Amino acid sequence: MSALESDLPLTRESVLEAHERIKPHIHLTPALTSRTLDRLASTSRSADVDGIKNARGVTGDGAARPVVRMVFKCENLQRGGAFKIRGATHAISRLTPAQSSKGVITHSSGNHAQALAIAAAAASIPCTVIMPSISTPSKIAATQSYGASVVFSGSTAPEREAAVREEQARTGATLIPPYDHPFILLGQGTVALELIEQANAAGRPLDAIVAPCGGGGLLSGIATACRGTGVRVFGAEPRKDGANDCQRGLKAGARIDSVKTLTIADGLRTPTGAVTYGVIEESVAGVFSVTEWEILMAVRLVVERMKVLVEPSAVVGLAVVLFDEGFRRLVQREAGEGGWNVGVVFSGGNTTLEALAGLLVREGEFTNEQEQLLRE
């Protein structure tokens, strides 16, 4: 068994260094723009536009009317379908030769496991993924298709952790955590380096970046990458069942370390980690949260208007820009008539046509939730 130790400072320079290491192994994902979405974001009358009805609960003269030009960083088009390959590849590049020879292990069943499998295969390092034996066959097959060994465990966290320890005792594999580690967050932060450069090339030098926040690896990495650049960084969370743990923690002045939520943004159900929360507290300009209905509307807009597939977790940043009056008032106040260029990170696209169709069936249900929230 071997610990993944880091003495890297959490600085922009460390993110730049991580980028050099991982560049050959990742896609430079496209940065897209959309006149339709800019128009939607820059009106106070979303109720009147494109069927977006009463999403904000505020329309007309009372509502904020910021000027927003967005640049969308499409990590849904990244290798493995999500930004996770960045952190995983970076962590693997930092292993000692002794660690490399014994392989890596994880017990995430989501995007991180697939990313680690891909990154390990690229480095010719053995990779083991602990998965609950009740996992869907397609998920198991996908992880195996990337070359990882799948070891089954019970489905509770203690059972999975025990299985990891058992496997580590046997093989000496190094555990690569999904988000709460300097190597991981520095790797994820490389998204911001590319986005800033691509926005400049598109004639939209960024004033701000909005990114999803689950465990906080992506958000804290971006905040680290943006230090000293003048680009403000904002986080976005789902609100359902208190999934906005980071936002609530910042308000209360203490990290919330446990969350139980069934938000459709299933990649954001985890609470922020200790390391990531520290960075976010220090360097993030604000965290906002959105309803299930707002997330669904954002998915529909991105899929149907921008023509790229996104998982619900990927669009909470866009939902904040479109629907959160607090964020929108802030932009209007700080940006004035010139407006802001806002980088919006689409974090992943790992979903199926069936799953999206299933969300549409629930649209009415989401509308009710939305209305209830507005009454509260």
Added chain:
Amino acid sequence: MSALESDLPLTRESVLEAHERIKPHIHLTPALTSRTLDRLASTSRSADVDGIKNARGVTGDGAARPVVRMVFKCENLQRGGAFKIRGATHAISRLTPAQSSKGVITHSSGNHAQALAIAAAAASIPCTVIMPSISTPSKIAATQSYGASVVFSGSTAPEREAAVREEQARTGATLIPPYDHPFILLGQGTVALELIEQANAAGRPLDAIVAPCGGGGLLSGIATACRGTGVRVFGAEPRKDGANDCQRGLKAGARIDSVKTLTIADGLRTPTGAVTYGVIEESVAGVFSVTEWEILMAVRLVVERMKVLVEPSAVVGLAVVLFDEGFRRLVQREAGEGGWNVGVVFSGGNTTLEALAGLLVREGEFTNEQEQLLRE
């Protein structure tokens, strides 16, 4: 009333000239690659891979096993959601001042109408779209939202054409045809200029391009753009109900000018035009056709693996590369072990989540059709 006359030669130089004219008004759409799809295209055992079952009806040692590296040109991410903006913008740039002042008109109810509306608005030229009064309200609203005047007609072709003539008599507007005109095909051909350059930049200089063929504007334009470059151009059509009119016409030695099909690739239900067919006959290396099931499998792969939204018409080229044994044997024979770099054009992405979900419901039905075809 005013005719759209062209004295432009159908040469690569004319395509280059068209590109200079339209560049400021269109997106340089991304060119993507996918290891998963390359792997699928480069195996003879598609039956074993990723749930693609018996698509070719040929597996194992008898099947072709070409080496294919693809570069996907994402015109589904183009302004208006399809390549059509290229031809429309080019045609508008060629209007005389007198024509411009009187505006443009069309009776396409598909991607061409929206593209023309966008292109006309950009040039501050009035645009009228004749639409059947039974059109879906969302389609009418979308066309109007781009600034076009919608005039209603009956739903048969003669009724629509009569409405166009009536409107032209009143306004003097110039009819911009959807595909069968030099200005249009030269505009559509600009896709190939970008794709060739992007493939070079990606280290995959193209051996061939495969593009969908409906009216033939896109395919004939690409063939024109590739003249003298050494890049072979292939066409792809749906086969259902004889929708492969171009393939059948080439075989019989005479253009087929009427088709009645209900293929899910609804953008490809039109027969090739007289001008476009002439170019295709002269400059296209081959036209292949695919089943409904193969189209659906290609949609699913692109949406779920590449994470971009495509309409069924957009993926017939990919379906040919993956599933057509004739094409695959040709590649294996001509390319040998080194393989080919193949540019695949995704022509558009104008569909909805509901429509895609509806296709999935029909998957079983398509499988039956597929099996029947294989027995024939």
